[in-house]
Amino acid sequence: MSRFLTPATLDEALNALSHPGAKVLAGGTDLMLALRQARLSGTELPELILDVTRLPELGRLELDGPAYYLGAGLTFRCLEEDPRVARRIPVLAQAAATVGSMQVRQTATIGGNVANASPAADGLSALVALDAVAEIASLGGMRHCPLGELITAPNKTTLAQGELILGYALDPPAETRGQAFLKVGRRQEVAVSRLNLAACLDRELSDPRVVLGSCFPTPRRLRDVEELIQGATPGPELWRAAGEKAAGHFTDVCGWRASATYKVPAIARITARALSRAWAQLEARS
Amino acid sequence: MPLEFTLNGQKVSLEDVPGEATLLEVLRQRLGMLGAKEGCGVGECGACTVLLDGKAVNGCLTAAWQAAGRQIATVEGLAQGDELHPMQRGFVETGAVQCGFCTPGMILTSLDLVEQEPVPGDQQIRRALAGNLCRCTGYHDVVRAVRRGAKYMRGEGEEQ
Numbered sequence: 001m002s003r004f005l006t007p008a009t010l011d012e013a014l015n016a017l018s019h020p021g022a023k024v025l026a027g028g029t030d031l032m033l034a035l036r037q038a039r040l041s042g043t044e045l046p047e048l049i050l051d052v053t054r055l056p057e058l059g060r061l062e063l064d065g066p067a068y069y070l071g072a073g074l075t076f077r078c079l080e081e082d083p084r085v086a087r088r089i090p091v092l093a094q095a096a097a098t099v100g101s102m103q104v105r106q107t108a109t110i111g112g113n114v115a116n117a118s119p120a121a122d123g124l125s126a127l128v129a130l131d132a133v134a135e136i137a138s139l140g141g142m143r144h145c146p147l148g149e150l151i152t153a154p155n156k157t158t159l160a161q162g163e164l165i166l167g168y169a170l171d172p173p174a175e176t177r178g179q180a181f182l183k184v185g186r187r188q189e190v191a192v193s194r195l196n197l198a199a200c201l202d203r204e205l206s207d208p209r210v211v212l213g214s215c216f217p218t219p220r221r222l223r224d225v226e227e228l229i230q231g232a233t234p235g236p237e238l239w240r241a242a243g244e245k246a247a248g249h250f251t252d253v254c255g256w257r258a259s260a261t262y263k264v265p266a267i268a269r270i271t272a273r274a275l276s277r278a279w280a281q282l283e284a285r286s
Numbered sequence: 287m288p289l290e291f292t293l294n295g296q297k298v299s300l301e302d303v304p305g306e307a308t309l310l311e312v313l314r315q316r317l318g319m320l321g322a323k324e325g326c327g328v329g330e331c332g333a334c335t336v337l338l339d340g341k342a343v344n345g346c347l348t349a350a351w352q353a354a355g356r357q358i359a360t361v362e363g364l365a366q367g368d369e370l371h372p373m374q375r376g377f378v379e380t381g382a383v384q385c386g387f388c389t390p391g392m393i394l395t396s397l398d399l400v401e402q403e404p405v406p407g408d409q410q411i412r413r414a415l416a417g418n419l420c421r422c423t424g425y426h427d428v429v430r431a432v433r434r435g436a437k438y439m440r441g442e443g444e445e446q
């Protein structure tokens with residue numbers, strides 16, 4: 001039987017978390033599944049379940065000042081519906097809207113999403129495209145870690161026992177950045193991502209970001225695709241070429257496995273489409 | 287420490303609730319509230335949907351202790367005596383209930399939707415109910431039911 005604790009302060013949370021055998025509940029949509037599995041198979045339950053969702057530190061949402069900050073306890077539903085998120089970081093609003101069902105979006109958080117590092121997690125690609133840096137607390141103090149380094153393999157992160165993600169600092173995308181998120185799944189809603197793509201473009205194409213998720217072990221920025229776009233002439237030609245290049249990554253990383261027949265052209269198409277949407281968004285603003 | 291929350295407007299207090307217990311099992315096994323069902327147990331079907339502070343959540347993916355100090359609504363709390371809730375009437379009148387297994391979840395999810403969107407369009411209804419599976423109706427009548435229920439909730443009359 002597990003004990004359940006809802007700490008009122010961050011100190012209390014970090015103290016409790018420093019004991020081995022403590023597990024964080026950051027919404028519960030993944031943890032409760034794991035617990036169900038453990039109960040069915042008779043394996044050991046965590047000694048302590050620590051519900052961090054009520055900590056005020058994790059509920060911060062700052063998109064007005066010069067530095068953007070998203071608390072790890074924000075739910076996908078909140079990100080999907082907050083008008084500031086939709087305006088300032090639409091790529092995350094769009095990604096949040098595609099996560100699970102309404103019931104899941106209501107409880108699942110961007111903290112849990114990253115800590116569990118599911119390869120199918122939709123939120124991750126968008127956060128990587130926004131250059132999110134995780135702020136991680138433990139009794140020993142605070143550390144900062146770019147998301148790309150925090151997630152090392154499917155369901156693996158560099159988080160140690162005792163560490164808690166408080167939130168993410170984002171560099172504010174210039175107001176003039178177009179952003180788009182697209183996902184391919186088996187059905188339109190509630191589908192587990194098979195591929196997803198997050199794109200951010202600035203008007204000069206000086207710092208394009210293209211992140212492919214779900215089909216790789218961890219979400220990754222496609223640096224060579226970004227280089228191809230950098231400083232080039234925007235338009236359908238360029239988006240198509242970028243798509244082809246992106247598709248090349250799949251066979252490089254994953255080899256020619258059976259799903260490649262389907263995934264390779266799908267990557268080319270969603271990449272081109274996401275870039276063209278991000279660009280259209282910029283045009284619409286001018 | 288007892289687990290305390292408000293269930294359909296009434297305070298409840300339960301001793302010895304393990305940390306790993308789901309809200310669904312506590313509602314069904316400790317409180318005798320059988321409206322929320324366990325369909326899949328893994329967050330796919332929505333039969334276990336209840337409202338937590340007004341928001342639809344899967345009872346099977348929610349720890350019972352997450353409800354501490356909060357408001358839980360289940361389908362049992364909707365009717366006033368013999369008078370059905372307007373959303374329930376919408377479902378009954380449009381034939382959106384066949385075996386009824388999915389219905390409590392459908393109705394509660396719809397209430398969450400209508401709370402934010404008093405005049406929901408068909409697409410919005412379909413999207414909101416994407417996590418509620420039905421083995422019987424084919425969904426068409428469910429969409430009509432939600433439209434009709436929303437209309438009754440706005441105090442408007444029969445749908446033409």
Ligand code: FES
Nearest residue numbers: 325326327332346
């Ligand atoms: S029983 Fe909870 S979603 Fe199916």
Ligand code: FES
Nearest residue numbers: 384385420421422
């Ligand atoms: S009415 Fe039977 S499952 Fe929906």
